[in-house]
Amino acid sequence: MQIGLEAGLTNQLIDEIDQQPGHLPLLEFALTQLWSKQQNRLLTHQAYQEIGGVEEALANHAEAVYAQLTEADRQRAQQIFIQLVRLGDDTEATRRLTTREEVRLENWDLVTRLASSRLVVTNRNESTAEETVEIVHEALIRSWGRLEQWLIVDGDFLRWREQLRLAIRLWENSGHDQGVLLRGKALIDAQEWQLQRAQELNTNEIRFINKSGELRELEVKQQQRIRKIGISSLVTGLILALGLAGVAWLQGQKARMSETKAISSSAESFLNANLEFDGLIASIRAGRRIKGTDGIDANTRTQITETLQQSINFVREKNRLAEHDGMLESVSFSPDSKFIATASRDKTVKIWSLDGKKQLVVLREEKGEGFNSVAFSPDGTLMATGSWDNTAKIWSREGKRLHTLDGHKEAVLEVAFSPDSQLLATASWDNTVKLWSREGKLLHTLEGHKDKVNSITFSPDGQLIATVGWDNTMKLWNLDGKELRTFRGHQDMIWSVSFSPDGKQIATASGDRTVKLWSLDGKELQTLRGHQNGVNSVTFSPDGKLIATASGDRTVKLWNSKGQELETLYGHTDAVNSVAFSPDGTSIATAGNDKTAKIWKLNSPNSIIVRGHEDEVFDLVFSPNGKYIATASWDKTAKLWSIVGDKLQELRTFNGHQGRVNKLSFSPDGKYIATTSWDKTAKLWNLDGTLQKTLTGHKDTVWSVNFSPDGQLIATASEDKTVKLWNRDGELLKTLPRQSSVVNSAVFSPDGKLIATAGWDKTVKIWSIDGRLQKTLTGHTSGINSVTFSPDGKLIASASWDNTVKIWNLDGKELRTLRGHKNVVHNVTFSPDGKLIATASGDNTVKIWNINGQELRTLRGYKDAVWSLRFSLDGKTLATGSRYDIVVWHLYLDDLDQLLVRGCDWARDYLQNNPNVNPDEKSLCDGIRPIAQQ
The missing domain is CATH 2.130.10.10 (YVTN repeat-like/Quinoprotein amine dehydrogenase)
Structure with a gap:
């Protein structure tokens, strides 16, 4: 089909793009936009004006693509685009060719979509095989107002990061010469940016900053030793000696506090980058320091204990074996699981004990380019290798x-x-x-x-x-x-x-x-x-x-x-x-x-992480005797788990609901489990998985179920705006007056005389057991997900979509508001002694508070929203439910010594046996006795 251009349009196009370097992509883009607006096989001046000319057409297209992204992808898009621009001090911003690693691997899926939308161009470097990306044309930098605004806001960060990358290249080209690492103000600036923008830094950038910090720490120690020697030689009298010693002590303490904070920040950066093992080592170092330093402020102490707790609970990496001189192609376990074999391009195969202490055997070959593969025979008597020498x-x-x-x-x-x-x-x-x-x-x-x-x-x-x-x-x-x-x-x-x-x-x-x-x-x-x-x-x-x-x-x-x-x-x-x-x-x-x-x-003695469901773990609860955990999931099942030491063993699955399972509850005698579902029913089960009763009567999703303290009543709350009371035989006894909105939660008071309900009407309501409304508690600014009584029955806690938890007394007075979560709070629970409150949030964290509303600890490391949580009967562990996962934390809220013991137990093999560990780190756990020896 032939298409024509209106008179003069060709010259206008040529005039606009003539001064543009690399103008062909711009022309192609403009013609494509014009094509979509052709009328009667003619490209017109009017259509050209509608698309805004060459540069504006590209900017309008970019804005349209951006508008179609989700909020999360918009934030990622901003991070991607600002990396694709090089800012000049006195010159125009230009395109920057960026590697896949620099934009972060987890962002590459969005890069490919932006490439499909013709906003960026991806390629592969033939010499290094690295994938790269750049903005489709510099006209986009000049014409897209949103990108211009991003560059204004992030200009300082971008200029700093360009200098950082230059420093990293110099360091790498120098063979990792310590003299090229950051010092002085450059290091302070880098550590500040790392704290503010850790999520946007890649692994190499974080490692470079942390290496610089470690060198600074070592140099400070050396300076302190020199200072002490100098002070000793200058002592001429008791008064002078005391004065100098006092100054030196104060300076030393100040330096130690500064170094400790830097190490703590380094640990947090590692955790933000999902490098839990590096975070653990840094956290142990910081923990050892605060034990020997006076004057550490409470915030720094809390930060260190939080990162140490998070590290030991989520770390998976146990050891690093790093004595090959070439890349590794293959790894294999011995049949008894006691050893591994590694095959390398350095022409060796090494057999290691898992603690890295010994290389039991080294297989060598003299020709070829090294080994590709190694395997143990199943009977354990032989090994086989495959090589580049064709044998x-x-x-x-x-x-x-x-x-x-x-x-x-x-x-x-x-x-x-x-x-x-x-x-x-x-x-x-x-x-x-x-x-x-x-x-x-x-x-x-x-x-x-x-x-x-x-x-x-x-x-x-x-x-x-x-x-x-x-x-x-x-x-x-x-x-x-x-x-x-x-x-x-x-x-x-x-x-x-x-x-x-x-x-x-x-x-x-x-x-x-x-x-x-x-x-x-x-x-x-x-x-x-x-x-x-x-x-x-x-x-x-x-x-x-x-x-x-x-x-x-x-x-x-x-x-x-x-x-x-x-x-x-x-x-x-x-x-x-x-x-x-x-x-x-x-x-x-x-x-x-x-x-x-x-x-x-796969498992840690410091936490239990089980992936037993195929969808969100929406609720969990301990059995009355503390021996079991029951879980409810949106995969339409409930499961019963036995707590065996540091493991959860799946006992059985409760199948029967036709929709997502939302909540569950043990009867006080521990003989029954009640579950609720999107299928508009609640079900009553024996622990052996036998279905006893199906409670039908609700007209919509049933969100909550709870037994009364004497086990004779069951309360259910529903999307149909009602709360129903049933006997344990499944007979409907009473429906509380219909509320104005969805009811998400209904719970009995410890004495069984009251029921608290909460839902989308932003209120908590207190009812007598006979269904009379006693109090309405107002104060939340959004719907309420969860409500619970304190163990002594004197307080009520409510968790809301307004990102807060509120504590009330039974008179309806709001006592305090717990603020700190950055997203919806899904669940709230009291510890058995009533002294602690735990909250689960859509911000992927759990927070622990004292009864006065002071935040004690934030438990991080979750990759998704946390839906549910419960304290164990002794209050020493906390079970949480997230996407697929049941995570059971051992809580060491004020026990830094216990955290250090557990951290060192995990890292000791690496610290003692890896040849690349510096001497300062090798002694990091000296004096901390292993758990087995305590």
Whole structure:
């Protein structure tokens, strides 16, 4: 179809873009906008004016794209765009080519969407393989008013960060010379910006600032030692000596306080960057310091104990093994879970104890480019390696080379033993897979892939082999080498393949940034999306409940068996190439291009984190005897868990509701559980999971359920604006007068004589047990989610969408308002002794307050809103419910010594055995006895 331009429009377009560098993208964009407004196959001056000319058209388009973003994405977009601009002191702002790491990996999904909207351009650096992004044209910087405003507001920060990045490049080019680290005002400025804008700094920037702070701390110590020597030599009299000593002491104390605050800020920055292990080390250092420093203010002391508590509760990384000289390609656990093997490009394989204390065996090769793969035989007697020299090798457990397997014509990327340890499979870039006996005899060559083969695995019964490679396919074979099936679906090469322990599913990890789950008949079951770069490795946990993936985006992700993302593990500073579960299911090992292997623990003695639900954990409650926890979830189930030491063991699932399960309650005798649901019902269950009664009568979602203290009554609150009272046989006894809005919560007083209700009408109402309204408590400015009585029945606490909690007496007087949350407060509960209050919020935190309303502690580390929480019967632990997660905290509110003991127990292997730990850190836990010795 031919399109014409109105007379003179061509010249106008040329005149506008003639002075623009790189004008072709602008012209293309303007013509595209004009095309959408063509009339009768003619592009007109009127249409050109409507789009605002070349530059204004681009700005209007940017504003339209921005307007369609969610509020969260708008904030991310601002962070992205300001990084794509270089501010000059006296010159115009210009485009800045920015790497994927600089805009932060978690923002790359939005970058790709902005690229699809033609506001930015993405590319890949051919020499470094780094992905990059830049603004589509500098005209956008000049014409988009919103971006101009952002640059005005953030100008100081942007100029500072440009200087920081220059300093980092100088430091890296100098071989990490300490003389290039930040000092003086530059360090103070950096630490202040780090406190204010930690979320916008990447890992390298945070590490550089913290390294500079650590050097400053070391230099201050040296200066103090020199000062002490100088003072001693200048002592000429008692008075002079006392005077100088006093000055030195005051200066020393002031310096220590300043250093302690800097270390504490460093720890918090690590936690904000999801680097919990680094945060733990910094928190321990800060904790040791405040024990030896007088005059530390209360806020700093609280900050240190909070970061230490958060670190020990959420840390997963247990140890770092860092003695290779080249990138690591593979990691494998021994069958007894006591050792790991790491294969490196430095031409060695190292066998380590998990504490990092000993390298038991080192396997070496003299030629080639190093090892690609290492595997233990299931019987534990052999090891196998694959190398760039086109061979595989079989070794004794003691490191003696037994057989060299020649036959491949290209590099051997992976080796795998059969479950009975009798066969070894090798995958090669010569497009083939070979099967060998454990004595090194070639049995079969599997040919069928059209390109390089990257990975291979045996089925759990040893009867099938799965292979993947550069041809974007997975193939299934029998042991005779016959190809049974080809699986297609990935859009890029496949790097890794793994069978589920029951042999019913296969997982594949691809350069297309996805993992796919397949049935054996070739059906694609799930696609796991979330990584921001190619996925290099995938494996199932021994019980089949978890899947771990490792990616070029420097992260490891944990997923449940249905493909839902549960957790992201941060810490590697370069691509992660390999991930493995320990056979006992307690640990994960990872290996990457940063030349390190990391050991992560799935469970911690310092907290319990369970991912037992497939949707929000909306409520939880301890049983009256304290032995169980029951949870209610929007996955339409309730679950009962047994508390066994530092673990929660799932006992049973209560199925029966046809909608999301909102709330639940134990009967006072602990024999029954009541649940409520979006299906408009409440249900009464025995603990063995038998359904006793279904309470029907509400006309909408039932939000709340509670037993009376004597166990004879049940109160339910509903979206239908009513509260109903039932006997424990499920018979409806009374409906309280209909309220003006949704009722979210109804609870009995400890003496059973009153009922408190709360909901969307912004009030708390107090009723007598016979249904007469006694008091209406007003003061909240938005709907109320939760209401509860104190254990002595004298106080009521209410949690609201207005981000506050209010404390009332029974006369209806508002005693105090608890302010501090930055989002809706979903739940509130008293400790059993009535001295503490805990609150759960949509700001992803839990706060603990004393009864006077003073905030004592903020529990951070959650990735999503916290919906529910309860104290244990002894008040020493707090259970919380969030997205998929049940988190049980051990509370050490005022016990810094106990926090240090637990922190050191976790970090001691790393501090004592890692050669890269500086001498100052090695002694960090000296004098703190392990828990086992107490």
